Amino acid sequence: xxxxxxxxxxIAQDPDPETRRELEVLIERGDVGALQERFAGALQxxxxxxxxxxxxxxxxxxxxxxxxxxxxxxxxxxxxxxDVASRxxxxxxxxxxxxxVFERDVIEVAAGAGIPVWVFSDVVPTPxxxxxxxxxxxxxGVMITASHNPPGYNGYKVYWENGAQIIPPNDRGIAGExxxxxxASRIPRMPVTEARARELVRSADSSxxxxxxxxxxxxxxxxxxxxxxxxYTALHGVAEDTxxxxxxRAGFEDVHSVADQATPxxxxxxxxxxxxxxxxAMDHVLALAERVxxxxxxxxxxxxxxxxxxxxxSDGLExxxxxxxxVLLADDLLQRHPExxxxxxxxxxxxxxxxxxxxxxxxxxxxxxxxxxxxxxxxALELGKQGFVYVFGYEEALGYAPCPAVRDKDGISAALLLVxxxxxxxxxxxxxxxxRDDLWRAHGVFVDRQISVRFEGANAQARMSAAVDHLRQxxxxxxxxxxxxxxLDLEQRVQWTPTGVTPFTDFARxxxxxxxxxxxxxxxxxxxxxxxxxxYYFYATAPVRARDGLEESKKQxxxxxxxxxxxxxxxxxx
Numbered sequence: 001x002x003x004x005x006x007x008x009x010x011i012a013q014d015p016d017p018e019t020r021r022e023l024e025v026l027i028e029r030g031d032v033g034a035l036q037e038r039f040a041g042a043l044q045x046x047x048x049x050x051x052x053x054x055x056x057x058x059x060x061x062x063x064x065x066x067x068x069x070x071x072x073x074x075x076x077x078x079x080x081x082x083d084v085a086s087r088x089x090x091x092x093x094x095x096x097x098x099x100x101v102f103e104r105d106v107i108e109v110a111a112g113a114g115i116p117v118w119v120f121s122d123v124v125p126t127p128x129x130x131x132x133x134x135x136x137x138x139x140x141g142v143m144i145t146a147s148h149n150p151p152g153y154n155g156y157k158v159y160w161e162n163g164a165q166i167i168p169p170n171d172r173g174i175a176g177e178x179x180x181x182x183x184a185s186r187i188p189r190m191p192v193t194e195a196r197a198r199e200l201v202r203s204a205d206s207s208x209x210x211x212x213x214x215x216x217x218x219x220x221x222x223x224x225x226x227x228x229x230x231x232y233t234a235l236h237g238v239a240e241d242t243x244x245x246x247x248x249r250a251g252f253e254d255v256h257s258v259a260d261q262a263t264p265x266x267x268x269x270x271x272x273x274x275x276x277x278x279x280x281a282m283d284h285v286l287a288l289a290e291r292v293x294x295x296x297x298x299x300x301x302x303x304x305x306x307x308x309x310x311x312x313x314s315d316g317l318e319x320x321x322x323x324x325x326x327v328l329l330a331d332d333l334l335q336r337h338p339e340x341x342x343x344x345x346x347x348x349x350x351x352x353x354x355x356x357x358x359x360x361x362x363x364x365x366x367x368x369x370x371x372x373x374x375x376x377x378x379x380a381l382e383l384g385k386q387g388f389v390y391v392f393g394y395e396e397a398l399g400y401a402p403c404p405a406v407r408d409k410d411g412i413s414a415a416l417l418l419v420x421x422x423x424x425x426x427x428x429x430x431x432x433x434x435x436r437d438d439l440w441r442a443h444g445v446f447v448d449r450q451i452s453v454r455f456e457g458a459n460a461q462a463r464m465s466a467a468v469d470h471l472r473q474x475x476x477x478x479x480x481x482x483x484x485x486x487x488l489d490l491e492q493r494v495q496w497t498p499t500g501v502t503p504f505t506d507f508a509r510x511x512x513x514x515x516x517x518x519x520x521x522x523x524x525x526x527x528x529x530x531x532x533x534x535x536y537y538f539y540a541t542a543p544v545r546a547r548d549g550l551e552e553s554k555k556q557x558x559x560x561x562x563x564x565x566x567x568x569x570x571x572x573x574x
Contacts, residue, residue: 003035010039010056013183016063016101019056045069045175046529048165048374051146051155054097061146061154064184066102067109069156070142071187072178074113076170077139081161084139088116090204092129093144094238094303095264096154099123102144104192111195112188115139118204123238123264125304126157127410131214132207134163134407148275148301149531151268162381163407165374168508212242214405215413216249219420220336225251228423230296231289233258235274235281236265237302243412252419256292258284268302276301276308276398277322277450286310286317295431296422300411306398307411309418313433323352323448324436326394329402329414330355331439332421333392334362344383346376346393349490349507349514350524350537354446355394358439364391370490370510371526373399377407396448396537437550444520444543445553447561451536451569452528464527464534465511471525471568472513480563482517489513515568521560523568538564 001009007023014020026034038057043050043065050069052061077084091106093099107117118136120128126143133141141159149155158166158174166174181187195201230247232255234240240262247255260270261284268274271281276299289297289310297310297317309325310317320328330345337343343364347355348371359366365388369375376393384390394400399409402417422432440446455464468491475487475496487496488504490512495504512526524537540561542553 003032003039006039007035007057010058010064013185014056014062014064015067015184019062022056045171045178048159048171048372049155049157051149051153053152054154061098061102061156063101063105066105066156067184067187068181069178070106070109071113071181072174072176073140073142073158074110074115075177075181076174077115078113080170080173081139085114085116087137087139087161088118088202090118090129090132090136090138090141090159090207091144092120092124092126092132092141092204094126094146094266095123095236096144096146096266096302097151098154099144099266102154102156106142106144107192107195107201108189109187111190111192111198111200114200116200116202117195118202118207120204120208124208125239125242125300125412127305127406127408127412128208128211128242130159130163130408130410131211131406132204133159133161134405135207135210136204143303145303147303148306150273151266159408162378164377164381165372165408167374167378208242212245212249215403215410215416216246218403218413219250219416220424222251222420222423225253225423228252228296228419228426229254229256229292229294230298230419231256231258231285231292231294233261233282233285233288233299234264234304235271235276235299235302236261236263236268237274237300237304238264239300239304239412240264242304243300243415246412246416247419250416250420252423256288256294258288260284274302276306282308282310282319289317295426296419298415298418300415301398304411305409307400307415307418308398309415309432311422311432313431318433320432320436321448322396322398323354323446325398325414325418326351326396326400327354327358327439328421328432328435329394329400329417330392331358331362332417333402334359334364337391340389340391342388343391344380344388345391346379348372348376348395349512350526350535351394351396352446352448352539353520353522354439354443354541357443361442370507370512371395371529373401373409376401396450440550440553441544444541445550445557446539446541447554447557448540449538449561449565451538451565452533453536455532455534460532461527464532467534468511468513468525468527476515476568479515479517479523480560480565480567482519482521482560482564484515485518486516487513488516517564519560521564523564525568536565536569538568540564
């Protein structure tokens with residue numbers, strides 16, 4: 001079929017007049033390049049689902065894509081979960097453009113397949129949906145969200161019956177069923193009104209209430225919490241109401257919100273890129289924190305599964321890194337639960353190695369996984385069969401899972417525990433910054449830096465992969481003046497050392513290259529799974545000696561970090 005014929009075939013099955021018109025205009029203009037971009041393959045089912053730009057064609061997020069994905073998911077669930085017709089699936093959505101439309105498509109296709117749907121009456125944070133899957137013993141879950149991506153994106157996140165995001169073989173099984181799905185116009189549907197009448201649409205709203213109750217109970221008992229003042233933003237996302245309810249129920253009432261970012265708005269009018277990691281994303285909440293004299297400035301991302309924190313110190317507000325937050329939460333939770341005989345903490349391979357000595361000091365097992373909480377939570381379930389008790393898991397990209405009731409990252413529960421920790425520290429005249437410094441004194445200074453290089457165009461993925469291939473084919477012998485002791489190639493599943501190449505099978509295949517350097521430093525490189533970005537990760541460490549002091553050790557580590565970052569980004573030609 002010619003590209004025009006393929007576009008016309010798509011139009012014939014598309015229920016959305018807007019995306020039909022998008023293709024019709026391109027055909028009328030004879031814009032072959034734009035058509036080829038929309039039909040250059042298909043949006044890949046990965047990272048626990050789909051994520052992409054809104055628009056017409058198989059490379060974009062649209063109603064055809066959502067309908068066929070749901071049909072594939074339902075077909076796989078019927079094969080793998082025999083009682084799916086009684087247990088049903090949970091479905092939620094954020095406030096992005098078309099999230100409500102896509103949610104309705106999921107409901108109608110699932111109901112058309114005879115699968116009941118537990119649905120919320122309004123938008124919900126992603127961790128609430130993940131909680132509901134477990135709490136209702138559902139066969140799976142779907143969250144319509146693009147998390148922290150720019151406003152032109154949307155996505156489709158899938159959870160399995162264990163409450164965690166899907167991993168192999170279920171992701172491959174679902175992808176295979178999606179490929180076999182009928183044209184969207186021929187997929188059976190049941191209108192929402194009819195599905196409600198047949199009790200195939202059921203309310204999940206009480207799960208939100210139980211989420212608030214369960215998460216708020218994670219705070220430690222304190223006589224008074226009123227002295228901690230919080231500046232908060234939901235970045236136009238869906239976490240504002242739930243965040244406030246959780247903190248209020250836990251006893252924290254002194255919360256000041258950024259007013260013009262409190263209402264869910266998928267256009268994100270006051271922030272260019274609604275990711276708390278991005279420069280400028282937290283400007284409004286930091287300004288509010290200064291105006292009200294807040295102890296903490298907190299931001300959730302648009303679907304509430306990530307959290308960023310600024311802490312007031314002697315020199316004003318300082319933003320904690322994603323790894324700072326991770327090791328602080330891990331150490332505090334391990335300290336608070338000494339009764340656990342086989343505690344387990346997990347981080348991803350691109351997160352700070354500092355969690356290792358912290359876990360050892362607290363008598364806990366430390367595990368590493370590939371990037372993503374789908375790997376963290378499924379590994380926790382595996383080790384749970386050996387008697388290990390999951391305490392905490394995190395990835396450096398502001399994703400933390402501190403409560404076993406949510407088997408995914410949860411920016412709301414993590415925020416609560418950070419506020420709780422800050423309250424306890426404040427009674428001693430200390431802050432989270434002091435707690436981080438104490439960890440550095442005990443285990444050495446660990447500093448980190450991430451560099452993201454954005455790629456544009458239809459061949460972005462190929463160009464990112466080429467940059468990683470360059471390093472795996474010609475591994476450097478040193479980075480920033482530090483000798484390379486070992487390179488781990490997680491795609492080829494081999495490890496390189498100065499003495500040779502041997503197999504390395506600790507992880508599933510992933511396009512990640514890790515360099516372990518003399519002195520305990522590390523550097524890593526991988527293409528992002530959710531954005532067209534090539535991500536570099538750098539970690540440097542320095543022991544804290546009494547004669548030098550903490551600041552001198554930090555200075556030494558930062559100097560190594562900068563040399564590593566400059567060297568590796570230059571040598572990989574990005």
